[in-house]
Amino acid sequence: MPVVDNKTYCRMLDRAKKERFAFPAFNVTSTETANAVLLGLKTAKADGIIQISTGGAEFLSGLGIKDMAKGAIALADYVRYMADFYDINVALHTDHCHPKHLEGFVLPLIEETERRRAAGRPNVFNAHMFDGSELSIPENIKRSSELLERCAKSEIILEVETGVVGGEEDGHDTSGVGKEKLYTTPEDMVDVHKALAPIGRYMLAATFGNVHGVYKPGNVVLKPQILKEGQEAIAQAKPGESALLVFHGGSGSSLEEIHETLDYGVIKMNIDTDTQYAFTRAIADHMFKNYDGVLKVDGEVGNKKVFDPRPYMKKAEQSMADRVVRACHDLRCAGTSLGKEA
Template identity: 65%
Template sequence: MPVADHATYCNMLAHARTHKFAYPAINITSSSTINAALAAFAEAKCDGILQVSTGGGEFASGQFVKDMALGAIALAEYIHRVAARYPINVAIHTDHCPADKLDKFMRPLLAETRRRRAAGQPNLFSSHMFDGSELPLAENMKLARQLLAECAELELILEVEAGVVGGEEDGVNHEGAPAEKLYTTPEDMVAVARALGEVKGGRYMFAATFGNVHGVYKPGNVKLKPTILRDGQRAVEQALGPGARFDLVFHGGSGSELADIHETLEYGVIKMNVDTDTQYAYTRPIADHMYKNYDGVLRIDGEVGNKKHYDPRGYLKAAEKGMQARVKQACVDLRATGTTLHR
């Protein structure tokens, strides 16, 4: 199935909202991690979202070039090629673009979409995330409205965030963020719905914060309050009507209690980002391979090693299998298994 077009992507999100499940949004950085995620979605009969961050894009472009937009484009082009062979729908998303990186990341990608459409080609990306959470809410929404208007014109979905997700991701550290910043208020949620609802034809997702934290922590260290999502949705509906309810995104989901995850699905979460857990699941088999084949991957004591052991294809296949299993588990946890719209 080709990468989901705009209408299919919108149907995917509506399907998730109606049936109270969420799509795993898997951060990818290479063809290998893409292959792992796609295989998992296919086996789970689950549509999904592949997403690339600014750091992931920069990594994919190579350590010499270090161009985050170019790397994201290269990964998206690969996804378009290989996704056509899989019996599921997949959307391509960009993750966490703060205001100070708009000119290096999102705006060049929007320009690439505009260029492709002028040439009669399909969109390369399905959606983008603008993370203005560090800005005052009014400034955040001013930029978000501008970006949403452009996305609407280009048939793209925009994801926005208000409130700060704790922890650290891609070099952005919020570990010392004030506690009140970790919880989006109902008043802020109404302000977001009111501001973005003014954009004609705009389709967006909203990452509200309810104590969620990037990274993974021992049970009990993360104080999630999913009822914040419930209360915010009620406030939005009372102020603006049922049609203003959000399609919500759960950030910082790695290591969360399953009961908390399931509760958020009841309140409108339709996308959950999964990165830390899949990073570990990918790396763990590589570590296992290296420990078990130490004298094969290294040329020690004058020996020549074992080419079968240091050929990257061997241990990267194992890494893909490890990540694949974790993505399939995410499909189960988010009640998304067997929900594909692909026929």
């Protein structure tokens, strides 16, 4: 069961929260990057999450199709087949889906899961993310509640976001929003929990100054204490309860900041920018070192051994896998896999 079912995934999440570690969630855009994540998780002996964004899914479907839902389904089916040969466990997520993309991305994926479940087959994805942060809090909660009602019926976890993650991802630029929106309030966290927890399992990407991308030191001011205050407010409003938190925009964060968030209930951290760079850096290195072989310079024929995509794509896969291993150690999940018999 390397691509886990809902029962096993919930068990994984509860264990991470109890033992104060988190699962890295790696955005992928191709079979090569998916392979890199699987290799890295295997090397680290860690379970983890493979996820895809709207832009990544459209890219994966190819220039001839350019369909988010079809690309996401193709990725999920590929990972489900290949992961079965590994001895670690993987969950499948979709990443940021803004309201305008629901009809073309998340809803068709839920419909596909409903069709498959009716035929006795597993879900396409374990979890979907609805990013309603551009909406007012009441509207965000309303839309999230409606979506979770449907997800829960098919044992799908819903990830939601309050506040705004800064920066730019997949063409969605939030650099113009006010700084106050980069920080979720305890009241917002309580309102979300009160509305969603009775419906089904959910994750909350509460913002605390996090930003997509990597920035020079000092340009991003993280305030993990916000997560602690929010969890305390939830526990006061609903004794004994707390939220499963997600850290978005984690690339470039200090180890100290990451570990602090784990103590406050973060069980998932998204990683994209750092792994993108690791993948591309290896290809760039190959091209610079083999410039005269990958190009037909001055009428020469080049060198098939170096312009064949396989050698440099293998280097890229290994480079990204190495970054995956590092992330597992940073998040304290290395060596914690439940194993293939989970």
